Amino acid sequence: MxxxxxxxxxxxxxxxxxxxxxxxxxxxxxxxxxxxxxxxxxxxxxxxxxDVQFYTGLKDKNNKEIFEGDIVKFQGVLFVVSYNENEAHYALQTMRCGKLENDSILTSFIASVGEVVGNVYQNGDLLK
Structure with missing residues (x-):
């Protein structure tokens, strides 16, 4: 198992x-x-x-595990990791007009060059 x-x-x-x-x-x-x-x-x-946040199976450029709810910095933009149930994949969302919107799929490439800079609960102010 x-x-x-x-x-x-x-x-x-x-x-x-x-x-x-x-x-x-x-x-x-x-x-x-x-x-x-x-x-x-x-x-x-x-x-x-x-809020139960699952491990994505991916690590960032610093070898830190990436979980749902993490804030990942990639190419100067901050993204929130979430799970897209409809399409069964982890997604990166950006803040637009005061709300999170789907943006792109979290891939192993993005994870390997991105960096976890916090999470939505302890570092939500980063998204404002």
């Missing part, structure tokens, strides 16, 4: 979850849960309101 890499932005906590610090479960429908043991020994689940 292929190991799928992802990171999780906890919306209410305004931070990335430390996946090593607890037990978490990503359901097939994309819902993310924290698993914890109750005092009576039973296990319970708590839904975490989060």
């Amino acid at each position: 292929k190991n799928i890499k992802y990171r999780v932005w906890a919306i209410k906590n305004d931070c990335y979850l430390d996946m090593e610090s607890g037990y978490f479960y990503l359901a097939p429908d994309g819902t993310f849960y924290e698993i914890y043991e109750m005092r009576n020994g039973k296990t319970d689940y708590n839904e975490v309101y989060a």
Whole structure:
């Protein structure tokens, strides 16, 4: 089975979850849960309101892994990495008229010469 890499932005906590610090479960429908043991020994689940961002399988020119939600600088332009479900590929979007628009497919070439400069949650101001 292929190991799928992802990171999780906890919306209410305004931070990335430390996946090593607890037990978490990503359901097939994309819902993310924290698993914890109750005092009576039973296990319970708590839904975490989060944005799960998957690894694209590509690395930038600095050998940094590229995830959905990353801001990539390529040829002087900033792009946001997203997944295009309709066409089943990772896309680069640019900010136009205050909103993100589809622009081009994220390819291994673009990744290898581009650079991750942040992500939409911690560095969203770069896109303004």
